[in-house]
Amino acid sequence: MDLSLIPKLRRRACRAQDGLCFYCRLQMTNPTAEHLIPRQHGGPTTASNIVAACRRCNERRHADPRCRPMTVDEYATLVLLEHQAGISASTTG
Structure with a gap:
């Protein structure tokens, strides 16, 4: 795996x-x-598998290594529901 591609893809x-x-x-x-x-x-590590995310979202999606990480759709739904409830990130990374 060529990790040197990550900054370019980000x-x-x-x-x-x-x-x-x-x-x-x-x-x-x-x-x-x-x-x-x-x-x-x-x-x-390919363009089709990498998106840009704020540090908060990236870390929260993979927060607890003992649990199965949330899928993209699960995490996106969580963020949407938090936004609708007035719970949103005060800072982004």
Whole structure:
């Protein structure tokens, strides 16, 4: 696996998303490369598997290693429900 591709793919995803987090849609100041299918589950480091996410969303999606990580759809639904309930990130990474 060529980890040197990650910064390039992160920048590409960030530009494609207009600097907005893939999940919470807030402007990012320090985007992370989010593997939609996590690397530890065999997810490739490819443009089709990497999106830009704020640090908060990236870390929350994979927060508890004892639990199965949330799928992209599960996490996106959680963020949407929090937003609708008025619970949103005060800062993005």
